[in-house]
Amino acid sequence: MAFARSGDIVCVVRLDRLGRSLKELLETVDMFKEKGLHFHSLEENIDTSSAAGELVFHVYASLAHFERRLI
Numbered sequence: 001m002a003f004a005r006s007g008d009i010v011c012v013v014r015l016d017r018l019g020r021s022l023k024e025l026l027e028t029v030d031m032f033k034e035k036g037l038h039f040h041s042l043e044e045n046i047d048t049s050s051a052a053g054e055l056v057f058h059v060y061a062s063l064a065h066f067e068r069r070l071i
Helices: 023-035 051-070
Strands: 010-014 038-041
Touching: 023 038, 023 051, 038 051
Parallel strands: 010 038
Antiparallel strands: none
8 A cells, every 4th residue: 555646546355355344344445545546346346446445335335244143
């Protein structure tokens, strides 16, 4: 993160690689937004550079949290 600049895209394979809880995921993506970074999850095909991508991120993050609670 020390080398990330505004406009860069942070990519992960799956959402669960970014954080362990819904709270952590939301805080991390908010931090990216504050720094001018975009987020892309490859498996879920989420790109937060658009409003629709942010909505999809929140839906998938909630589902990932629910799935983790079931386990």
